[in-house]
Amino acid sequence: MARAPFAKMNGLGNEIIVADMRSRADRVTATAAVALNADPATKFDQIMAIHDARTPGTDWFVDILNSDGSSAQACGNGMRCVVQALAAETGRKMFTFETVAGILNAEEHADGTISVDMGRPKFGWREIPLAEEFRDTRAIELQIGPIDAPVLHSPSVVSMGNPHAIFWVDRDVWSYELDRFGPLLENHPVFPERANITIAGVTGADQLTIRTWERGAGLTKACGSAACAAAVAAARTRRTGRQVSIIAPGGPLSVEWRGDDHVVLTGPAEWEFSGSFDPATGTWARDTESAA
Numbered sequence: 001m002a003r004a005p006f007a008k009m010n011g012l013g014n015e016i017i018v019a020d021m022r023s024r025a026d027r028v029t030a031t032a033a034v035a036l037n038a039d040p041a042t043k044f045d046q047i048m049a050i051h052d053a054r055t056p057g058t059d060w061f062v063d064i065l066n067s068d069g070s071s072a073q074a075c076g077n078g079m080r081c082v083v084q085a086l087a088a089e090t091g092r093k094m095f096t097f098e099t100v101a102g103i104l105n106a107e108e109h110a111d112g113t114i115s116v117d118m119g120r121p122k123f124g125w126r127e128i129p130l131a132e133e134f135r136d137t138r139a140i141e142l143q144i145g146p147i148d149a150p151v152l153h154s155p156s157v158v159s160m161g162n163p164h165a166i167f168w169v170d171r172d173v174w175s176y177e178l179d180r181f182g183p184l185l186e187n188h189p190v191f192p193e194r195a196n197i198t199i200a201g202v203t204g205a206d207q208l209t210i211r212t213w214e215r216g217a218g219l220t221k222a223c224g225s226a227a228c229a230a231a232v233a234a235a236r237t238r239r240t241g242r243q244v245s246i247i248a249p250g251g252p253l254s255v256e257w258r259g260d261d262h263v264v265l266t267g268p269a270e271w272e273f274s275g276s277f278d279p280a281t282g283t284w285a286r287d288t289e290s291a292a
């Protein structure tokens, strides 16, 4: 198959490859994802593959792959990168995308920031999903560390299209070994589809500071859907209001849980370089006119 164009971008340091798979029938394979992630120049957290629309009224279908080759149902930071790339190409500002999780609208603002409507959060244990019934998902029974002095415990759980667990902490989020606990919690049997694991602290009025261990990608500098999940969980547990500023390691994002139940994520996107790649194998080359 012919090579497909891609852009290496990031959303607050969340490493994103936007792949242009329009007008072709093949998909980016897990093999290609793993190969691209193994190369330091193209190492990424998610690939956002733009395909032709499947549903009337939508502009494009976006397929999302994690760096381990698994698929994700949502990626807020990646969607902003997709919007920036398509806005630059088309001159348009508003878009309607389809993903496996549903239809979502996004808009580029005059200041260059981008808002993505991430849809409605889901709180039911079957919807997240959890392996067993929990009536109240604002805090579920789950802990890690010594049984009588757990390091992390009682997370809020929520689906933003993808599964999230938010562990509330009092100390600095950097004082927890998320690289050690992340993989254990991501793969805990209570999460049959694994989960994105976030530690979150309230660091100001309507402000949260978070770090995320992403399902299928590991530690990342930012995770947009986790920012949304943390904001919603904070409002549900009355830690904040519904308009929240989220400080991720890569920088700030803003999240509004609107009155119509939709969660809107706003933040920047940044282009790094462009190239072309083989969606079957991940072999790639940088465009010669592209910046270093």
Ligand SMILES: N[C@H](CCC[C@H](N)C(=O)O)C(=O)O
Residues within 6 Å of the ligand: 014, 045, 046, 066, 071, 072, 073, 074, 075, 076, 077, 078, 162, 163, 196, 214, 215, 216, 217, 220, 222, 223, 224, 225, 226
């Ligand atoms: N970085 C993404 C989330 C990727 C989620 C993925 N790790 C999964 O659910 O498997 C974001 O900005 O929302």
